[in-house]
Amino acid sequence: MAVASGRKYSVLRRPTVATGWWGWFVTVDHKRIGILYGITSVLFFLLGGIEAITLRLQLSNPENALVSPDVFSQLFTMHALTMIFLAIMPLSVAFFNIVIPLQIGARDVAFPRLNALSYWVYLFGGLLLNAGWLVGRAPGSGWFAYSPLTSTAFDVAGGMDFYVLGLLMLGTSSMAGAFNFIVTIINMRAPGMTLMRMPVFTWMTLVTSFLLVTAMPVITVALIELGFDRFVGTNFFNPTMGGDPVLWQHLFWVFGHPEVYILILPAMGIVSEVLPTFSKKPLFGYPFIVLSGVFIGFMGWTVWSHHMFTVGLGPVANATFAVTTVLIAVPTGVKIFNWLGTLWRGSIEFNTAMLFALGFVILFIIGGLSGVTHAAVPADAQQQDTYYIVAHLHYVLFGGSIFGLFAGIYYWFPKVTGRLMNEKLGKLNFWLLFIGMNLTFAPMHWVGLDGMPRRIYTYDSAMGWDFWNLFSTVGSWVILLGVLVFLHNIMRSLRKGEVAGNDPWDGRTLEWSIPSPPPEYNFAEIPTVSGRDAFWSEKYVENEDGIPIPIKKRPSSGGKDTNDIHMPGLSYFPFVTALGMAICFFGVLIHISVIVIGLVVMLFGIYGWAFEPADPEPESGSH
Amino acid sequence: MLHNLTKLRPVLLLLLVPVLLTTACFPSHPQSTFEAAGPVAEAQLKLFYIIFWAAVFVFVVVNGAFIYAFIKYRRRANEAHLPKQTHGHTVLEITWTIAPMIILAIITVPTITTIFYTAEPPPGKTLELKVIAHQWWWEFEYPDLGITTANELHVPVGMAIDVSLESKDVIHSFWIPKLAGKMDLVPGHINTMWFQADRAGEFYGLCAEFCGTAHAQMRFMVHAEKQSDFDAWVESIKATPGEMTGLAAKGKDLFVNKGFDGTLRGEKVTAQRCAFCHTVEGLPIRGAVGPVLTHVGGRETIGAGIIDNSAGNLKAWLTNPDKMKPGVGMPTLSIADDELDALVAYLEGLQ
Numbered sequence: 001m002a003v004a005s006g007r008k009y010s011v012l013r014r015p016t017v018a019t020g021w022w023g024w025f026v027t028v029d030h031k032r033i034g035i036l037y038g039i040t041s042v043l044f045f046l047l048g049g050i051e052a053i054t055l056r057l058q059l060s061n062p063e064n065a066l067v068s069p070d071v072f073s074q075l076f077t078m079h080a081l082t083m084i085f086l087a088i089m090p091l092s093v094a095f096f097n098i099v100i101p102l103q104i105g106a107r108d109v110a111f112p113r114l115n116a117l118s119y120w121v122y123l124f125g126g127l128l129l130n131a132g133w134l135v136g137r138a139p140g141s142g143w144f145a146y147s148p149l150t151s152t153a154f155d156v157a158g159g160m161d162f163y164v165l166g167l168l169m170l171g172t173s174s175m176a177g178a179f180n181f182i183v184t185i186i187n188m189r190a191p192g193m194t195l196m197r198m199p200v201f202t203w204m205t206l207v208t209s210f211l212l213v214t215a216m217p218v219i220t221v222a223l224i225e226l227g228f229d230r231f232v233g234t235n236f237f238n239p240t241m242g243g244d245p246v247l248w249q250h251l252f253w254v255f256g257h258p259e260v261y262i263l264i265l266p267a268m269g270i271v272s273e274v275l276p277t278f279s280k281k282p283l284f285g286y287p288f289i290v291l292s293g294v295f296i297g298f299m300g301w302t303v304w305s306h307h308m309f310t311v312g313l314g315p316v317a318n319a320t321f322a323v324t325t326v327l328i329a330v331p332t333g334v335k336i337f338n339w340l341g342t343l344w345r346g347s348i349e350f351n352t353a354m355l356f357a358l359g360f361v362i363l364f365i366i367g368g369l370s371g372v373t374h375a376a377v378p379a380d381a382q383q384q385d386t387y388y389i390v391a392h393l394h395y396v397l398f399g400g401s402i403f404g405l406f407a408g409i410y411y412w413f414p415k416v417t418g419r420l421m422n423e424k425l426g427k428l429n430f431w432l433l434f435i436g437m438n439l440t441f442a443p444m445h446w447v448g449l450d451g452m453p454r455r456i457y458t459y460d461s462a463m464g465w466d467f468w469n470l471f472s473t474v475g476s477w478v479i480l481l482g483v484l485v486f487l488h489n490i491m492r493s494l495r496k497g498e499v500a501g502n503d504p505w506d507g508r509t510l511e512w513s514i515p516s517p518p519p520e521y522n523f524a525e526i527p528t529v530s531g532r533d534a535f536w537s538e539k540y541v542e543n544e545d546g547i548p549i550p551i552k553k554r555p556s557s558g559g560k561d562t563n564d565i566h567m568p569g570l571s572y573f574p575f576v577t578a579l580g581m582a583i584c585f586f587g588v589l590i591h592i593s594v595i596v597i598g599l600v601v602m603l604f605g606i607y608g609w610a611f612e613p614a615d616p617e618p619e620s621g622s623h
Numbered sequence: 624m625l626h627n628l629t630k631l632r633p634v635l636l637l638l639l640v641p642v643l644l645t646t647a648c649f650p651s652h653p654q655s656t657f658e659a660a661g662p663v664a665e666a667q668l669k670l671f672y673i674i675f676w677a678a679v680f681v682f683v684v685v686n687g688a689f690i691y692a693f694i695k696y697r698r699r700a701n702e703a704h705l706p707k708q709t710h711g712h713t714v715l716e717i718t719w720t721i722a723p724m725i726i727l728a729i730i731t732v733p734t735i736t737t738i739f740y741t742a743e744p745p746p747g748k749t750l751e752l753k754v755i756a757h758q759w760w761w762e763f764e765y766p767d768l769g770i771t772t773a774n775e776l777h778v779p780v781g782m783a784i785d786v787s788l789e790s791k792d793v794i795h796s797f798w799i800p801k802l803a804g805k806m807d808l809v810p811g812h813i814n815t816m817w818f819q820a821d822r823a824g825e826f827y828g829l830c831a832e833f834c835g836t837a838h839a840q841m842r843f844m845v846h847a848e849k850q851s852d853f854d855a856w857v858e859s860i861k862a863t864p865g866e867m868t869g870l871a872a873k874g875k876d877l878f879v880n881k882g883f884d885g886t887l888r889g890e891k892v893t894a895q896r897c898a899f900c901h902t903v904e905g906l907p908i909r910g911a912v913g914p915v916l917t918h919v920g921g922r923e924t925i926g927a928g929i930i931d932n933s934a935g936n937l938k939a940w941l942t943n944p945d946k947m948k949p950g951v952g953m954p955t956l957s958i959a960d961d962e963l964d965a966l967v968a969y970l971e972g973l974q
Contacts, residue, residue: 069836069949142833148810149793149835154758156888239811245794246809279696285711310796310805310831312788312814315742319735326727330720336685337719338711343692347706350697358693365685369678376730378737379671381804382656382664385796385831451654451800453831456839464652546707 011608014615015570026570028112029520033119034097035416038409040123041090047130048082049483051075053476056440060473062461072457073140074159078130080143081163084263085170086126088401092266093118093174095408096181096205098416102511102518103199105190105527105534110183112568113609114176120578121173128585129166132159139163142455144252145226147237147245152230164227165585171216171223172581178212181205190510192529196290199509200283203290204269207297208262214301215258222251231588246311253304261300263397265293267360267404268335274357274407275339277505279346282533285338292331299328309377310384318377325375332368336361352426353505356407359434363399367392370445385455388448394441406433406486413490414504418516419497425489432482439475443468508536521565569615577605653827654800660826660847661819663741663803670737674730681726741803744783744817752776752786756795756808758834758952759841760914760927770860773914775922776845779853780823788814796832799845805831820847828928836950842928860918863905864973874969877962879906885956888945892954897966900953903973913953920973926951937967 015026024036055075058066067075097115101108109115132138137157141149150160185206189198198206225236226248235241237248276283283289305313305321339361348354370392374380383389406429414420447468452459459465503512510527511518513535531537540548584598651658659665755762764771778784788797790808798805803818820826830841848856867875882894900912919925925932925940926948939946941963944953958966 069839073833073836146794146832149833154793154835239809244811246812280698280705282708282710284709285716288711288716311807312809312812315738319738322734322738323731326731329727330723333723334716334720337715340685340688340692341709341712341715343689343696345706345709346692346696347698347702348693348696350693358689361689362686365682369682372678372727372730373671373674376670376674376734376737378667378734378741378804379674381741381806382667382671382800384805385833449656450652451656451827453798453829455833458839463654540705542708546709548705548708 011604011611012572014612015572018570023570025575026572028108028116028568028571028574030097030101030109030112030115031416031518031520033115034094034099036119037090037094037097037122040119040126041087041094044082044086044126045091046483048079048087049480051079051082053480055079056473056476058457059459059469061470062459062463062466064458067457069457070140070157073142073455074132074138076455077139077142077159077163078133081129081139081167083397084143084259085167086122086129088263088397088405089174090122091405092208092263092401093122093177095201095266095270095405095412096177096209099412099511100181100184100202100205101188102415102514102522103202103509104185104188104193105510105523105529106184106188107522107526107565108568109180110188111180113571113574114180116571116574117578118173118177118180120575121169121176121581124578124582124585125166125169125173128169128582129162131166131586132162137162144256145248146252147226147229147243147248148239150226150230150248151238160226161230161589164223164230165588168220168223168227169581169585171220174212175216178209178216181209182213185209190523190527190529190534193534196287197529197532197534200272200286200289200293201266201269204265204272204293207293208265211258211262211265211297211300215255215262218251219255222248222255225251246308249308249311250304253307254301256307257304258297258300260396261296263401264364264404265296267401267408268293270404270408270411271339271357271360272335273509274353274411275342276533277411277507278349278351278354278357279343280349280506281342281346282508282536283338284341284344285334286532288334289338292334295331296328299324299331303328306375306380309374309380322375322377326372329368329372336365336368351410352421352423352430353407353410355427355430355434356403356410359430360400360403360407363395363403363434363437367395367399370395383448385453386448387444387452387454390454391441391444391448394437394444398437398441403433406430411505412511413493414497414500415511415516415518417494417497418500419493420500420504421493421497422489425485425492429482429485429489432478432485436475436478436480436482439478440472441475443471443475447472503535506539508533510534513538519562521562521567524562524565569612571609571612573605573609573612577602577609580605654829656800656804658801660824661802661821663818664799664801666737666740667804670733673733677726677730681723741817743815744785744819747783749783749785749817750779752778752784754786754788754797754808756788756790756792756797756830756834756841758792759830759837759948759950761828761841761843762914765857768857768861770857771915772860772918773916774843774924774927776828776843777853777856778820778845778847779850780820780847782850783817783819786816786818788816793834794832795830795834795841797828798831799826799828801826802845807832820845823847823849823852825923837948840927840929840948842924844923844928859921859974864903864917867969867972870965870968871972872969874965874967874972877966878903878969879908881962883956883958885954887952887954888950895954895956916970916973918973920971934967934971937970938963941966 017023018027027033058064058072137159139159139162141155141160145163148154185202228234229236229238235243237243237245239245272283272289302324303321305317306325309318374383410421410426447465450465452465500516502515514523540550543549580598580602583601584595587594587598656668659668751767753764753766761774763776788806788808790810792810795808796805797808799818802820803816806814806816824847826845826847828843828845830838878897882896884893885895886892898906898908898910900910902909902915904917922932924930925936929948930936941958943955944951945955
């Protein structure tokens with residue numbers, strides 16, 4: 001090719017040293033990227049938690065003056081954005097990264113460098129979104145950002161700049177990641193693993209990824225229009241110049257409702273792995289669980305206006321969306337009943353991972369049922385924008401997503417680290433979170449129907465909400481305690497945890513067939529899959545009554561020479577490209593010259609990336 | 624069996640606690656949606672109860688089945704072998720797809736009829752009301768009666784109020800929990816809703832959509848009264864305030880003519896006259912930025928429903944409105960003490 005002087009690399013040699021702190025910057029190993037995602041998202045989870053604790057403290061008493069009204073708006077806006085985009089979504093992605101290649105019998109994802117880019121863009125996007133705090137103007141118009149409150153006329157402080165730019169970066173990261181997992185799951189499954197033999201977590205990752213690549217462009221369009229309104233002075237959403245604020249709401253919720261399923265489907269996937277493992281039974285009604293997940297994904301596109309029942313779309317539109325909304329309860333119910341079927345006549349072991357999965361089911365049922373009460377438009381007219389909605393969404397996202405993700409952490413921690421998490425601390429962790437979340441959020445159902453609106457920083461004692469608000473605040477401290485126990489458990493188990501071995505849970509899927517932590521290449525020999533529960537069927541045969549009988553000779557993967565396994569090389573360029581992109585986005589808020597510098601760095605990164613050789617050059621290589 | 628029940632007794636007692644707490648904390652609260660006082664709120668509450676009890680039924684059955692499974696199928700130390708590996712059951716799948724569909728279809732029928740019932744006022748005599756939302760106060764116009772007021776709404780009992788809703792700035796939401804659920808006020812759109820009060824009394828209203836700094840303090844009062852009382856109120860609002868004397872007359876002069884200096888959200892402002900922003904009928908100039916004050920002396924609250932209307936509170940408000948209502952659009956003006964007394968006397972005189 002046109003590469004001059006016969007060099008096989010473009011600008012930099014591929015890095016060769018994968019160890020030490022530097023190794024994290026150049027890694028393309030899906031497991032290490034998964035760990036980066038995991039740690040970063042837990043740190044953001046703590047930040048979002050501190051914001052929540054502060055909100056609860058402000059509301060613990062009527063007419064409290066802990067924070068100013070504007071700081072309060074910034075706190076509730078950033079709490080939502082942080083928990084959704086910086087904690088739950090990337091923690092799910094951490095599991096996609098760590099688990100998917102292992103479950104489908106692959107050695108890495110389809111595009112390892114793109115995977116690294118996704119992480120770095122996520123990190124920088126999260127920092128950009130939070131950078132507003134440093135200059136005292138974090139986004140404060142609500143995470144839903146209803147125009148015209150987001151226009152420069154009403155967002156005088158300018159915090160929504162960080163919203164527009166931060167979310168655009170995070171969207172890029174999500175899109176790249178989602179494409180990567182779609183291609184990985186479609187193309188890189190081990191021989192014999194047909195779609196209907198895939199583990200359910202892999203299935204839900206696939207559905208979530210399709211939702212991401214279809215939903216993210218919608219919010220991207222909306223954000224670019226909002227950005228133009230703010231930075232250039234266009235009038236997409238400006239009603240005084242013929243723009244329409246309701247257009248923003250449609251765009252936002254056309255993205256926003258699929259987003260809800262982006263947050264919950266991975267957790268449902270985790271629960272569908274944990275329940276069978278600790279019931280010692282296969283997942284009941286596998287095809288129905290899979291298809292109901294796909295159906296939920298599709299239906300996610302047909303219900304966005306149920307967030308807009310009080311906007312004035314008219315009775316016909318409202319009735320239509322009420323019907324599509326209650327329909328979603330059907331596939332959700334199918335999942336729940338099949339989980340019950342999985343437990344039925346099983347041998348249920350109540351360890352921490354299982355407790356979190358069961359906690360998910362119980363709490364999600366409550367959140368789902370209160371969701372049906374919002375589908376009834378006239379009843380929702382009383383509930384909309386009250387604490388009743390806050391209660392509902394936290395039963396779904398905390399009781400649902402977060403509990404599902406905690407189940408995943410306790411379940412796969414031994415695979416990632418080679419050590420088991422402490423069960424005593426784990427159970428304490430579970431019960432504190434379970435009790436704390438109910439203390440915090442259950443009273444909000446009542447307070448909301450008692451007329452307390454959302455997003456108010458102060459209320460009168462005469463309203464009668466004092467007691468339950470204080471109650472919720474105390475509940476939030478129990479949650480905090482639970483999270484502290486969790487952190488302690490992680491730190492302790494990393495050092496002193498019991499050694500896990502390959503298969504601590506007597507697992508059913510392929511990730512348990514390899515060492516913990518897995519070697520870089522995952523599988524010394526790519527397995528051949530002959531059914532669902534691919535690993536279980538290597539360990540057990542069923543007798544005529546369907547009772548599993550252990551196979552005496554355990555399959556061994558030893559003996560194969562692993563030196564000639566070809567793994568993707570390390571690379572500087574994902575980090576460089578993401579850094580360039582971050583400089584560029586920060587530049588929008590600083591000066592045009594910074595944008596240019598960012599573009600140059602980004603182009604350098606892309607160029608180097610494109611012409612990088614597949615393998616590191618030996619030092620004596622041609623020059 | 625009996626023995627089992629005895630063992631369960633503490634659990635059952637524990638289950639009673641939330642029930643008792645809820646009952647104990649079910650007193651009359653100003654914004655409770657459980658105390659519907661008009662047909663719209665009643666229809667909304669009735670629909671809520673239908674779904675609530677259906678949800679309670681599903682909750683008890685499904686979570687009960689889960690808890691039964693937890694207890695019955697927990698792993699025991701002496702299990703002889705692993706459980707039978709069952710993979711599914713088609714009849715069950717069909718059953719638990721159809722059963723929820725039936726329940727949902729049943730609740731969809733009253734949902735849709737209530738949607739259409741609450742959308743339009745019933746045929747018959749109605750009173751038209753135009754609500755215009757501002758950051759952070761309410762303008763109420765009665766087009767049929769030719770009157771405009773702010774932050775305090777008077778309606779006749781038993782009459783359907785046909786409401787149209789607009790916003791001057793950002794999105795707000797109009798909500799009177801005991802009379803009707805919310806409807807948003809969207810700039811560039813005109814929304815409609817209706818409500819009716821079936822008994823006389825005072826009802827709390829508020830903005831329910833986050834609308835900026837003072838969103839929490841954008842409230843209003845609804846006075847539902849007998850037709851004769853309402854008519855009397857309309858007449859009093861139509862009347863131009865009478866001549867002021869003494870201190871109040873001085874206050875009127877200050878209100879119209881004196882330019883005060885001060886600050887608004889950290890920026891210096893100069894020569895601000897009250898009448899530039901506020902309308903009082905009968906004065907030579909009409910302000911259009913702040914609430915109409917023609918009969919402010921007769922209102923029960925000031926600051927958009929946030930505090931009782933008294934001489935002391937009025938004085939505190941005029942001294943530093945931003946302290947009582949952070950973010951408010953009214954500047955903090957340097958008004959001398961005697962001027963304050965005069966202004967308060969004038970405002971109280973506007974009956």
